[in-house]
Amino acid sequence: MNITVNGSNKVFQDIFSVTDLLKTLQLPPETVVVELNTIIIQPDSYHSAKLVEGDQVEIIRFVGGG
């Protein structure tokens, strides 16, 4: 399945939800914010947020800044 993550096109297998995607990318869910097709997904909905071919996903986190 083709999904655009943070601007780059990636191919994933056996991925059905945001939870699966974060697990595959080895990102702890509590440290990031996920935007699916420009809509923010609340952490308690990661499991129910289904991914389909062509989805645009942004995964964002806090970094140092002034």
Add this chain to the structure above:
Amino acid sequence: MFQSPDFKQLGKQIRCATTVDVKQALSTKRPDLNDLAALISPAAEPYLQQMAARSSEITLARFGKTTQLYAPVYLSNYCTNRCVYCGFSADNLIKRKCLTLEEAEKEAMILHGRGFQHILLVSGEAENAVNVEYMEAIALRLRDKFAAVSIEIQPMSTKHYHRLFLAGITAVAVYQETYDRDLYKKVHLSGKKRDYDYRLETPARVAEAGMREVGIGALLGLGDWRAEGLAIGHHLHWLRTKFWSTAFTVSFPRMRPATGEFEPLERVSERNLSQLIFALRLFDQDVGLIVSTREEARYRDGMLGLGPTRYSAGSCTAPGGYGDSDIDVDVDAEQFSVGDHRSLDEVSTMIREKGFDPVCKDWDCGFQIADN
């Protein structure tokens, strides 16, 4: 809404001020309300000259070598209020008169002919004589002839003020008379004016309506003048923070004993008045300070450039007072008696002789458009 601090408490605070507080207030760049209390206090009296020097310095820096001039047009002396100190009080057996629109315009144009560009339309508070329709009609007649038309009439709603603003009124003066709640009830015997809070909230309604300028003040000679000064400072400070795009002025109508007139409850001397003016100038560098023809020529000449920014001139305080004999004028129907009887020309000459520029026009009410 603005909550006026307890008046007695203000009086106490002022009288607690010491020489040290006065010196601190004189040396600080931006005096706050505590500094104002010190500057109005008896402890500051020995520093009147220093206060005058500082006040004059600020006034010069902020307003330049100018003095604005205006004249009042009394529209009506009908009044439904009974205020013990006022010549227009409903109880007084004077001849009542409300100018027709034609008469009002004629009076204004007489002043125009004498060189005035800024007039203040004044009336007693009687809704059936002077109301928003009447004022709107006058404003529309005068807006293209004068640079600024201010009003001093009964308090109105924000909506009505906005209507008058659109008709060309630039400024509204509404004086609290006294910030002492108890005394207020004692001197305002009946009528709509008896409502202290409605009057107190009026300057905010004026500003909200978009008027360019709001005038506040207290009648000196009713209550503790020092506390009135500090209350004005509180009111001004509150208005400034809430309505930052509005200009503010303060007036100091001072009652003096005169035969057949209301005997002031408190004596306020010229020194007292000057102290108040200097203190307010130090407290608020940009506030317009108005000294009317109630004060004598000698005093007004001496104060020029020391703090005041605007003088009235050539004033008559009875409706129809400027006009020809075809308007029946009752000379006893004046609101107060005038102390400086000089004409606009004479006052302008004096101002010029002192090296200042008499300014009759600093705005064109024809430019005025609503924000939204």
Add this chain to the structure above:
Amino acid sequence: MLTIAGTEFKSRLFLGTGKFSSSSVMADAIAASECQMVTVALRRVNLDNPEDDIMKALSVREYIFLPNTSGARNANEAIRLAHLARAASGSSWLKLEVTPDPRTLLPDPVETLLATEKLVKDGFIVLPYMNADPILALKLQDAGAAAVMPLGSPIGTNQGVLTDSMIAIIIEQARVPVVVDAGIGAPSHAAYAMEMGADAVLVNTAISIAGDPVAMAAAFAKAVEAGRTAFVAGMGQRSKQASASSPADGKLSSDLGFLA
């Protein structure tokens, strides 16, 4: 005590978390500064090389996170980042930055005002970063900003409070706290801003790139406190003329002989 949007702050120093050599130095410097609020930025996770998570070094329980919208070039981008920030931090605090010019990173007044109006309606606690423009400060307050953050000089330049005459007006007119942000390069700059009556200062680069960031953070804490204490104590006026320290009453005077 400083209060912003109902939250009390014992420290009047806020720290930025950018440009530190490591997370641990940053955490130590923040601890030494005794600040209670830190700014953070939002970025995409680098999938090939996931960086250290700042949340590992700093706990949201210990510090208030003030996420910024850095990188936004217009109101819409800033609003989008704001919503992401709220989802990430779980709180509504927001330092609004709209900087269309990547070279100077100076804030856009028009877009900042538009974004403030919208974000306040969306329930954010908005602290807009702005040029030291007194009228803009008033308009941002009218729009509901919880504080205003005028810049002392362009970000990262360490030039100090070059905008002091404008900041003085902003402080005088303010109904909300004034936090001087950007350009503060030395503790003396921070002290100066506080002496003027600023409610707080935000410092980042001057601490993060110092030889010893932890010691520098402590120095800033002292400077901010000293400046605040001086302001509260009431400073004497500056004057071009010399004035004797001993009184000479009656010298400075206007002629009041006309008084009755």
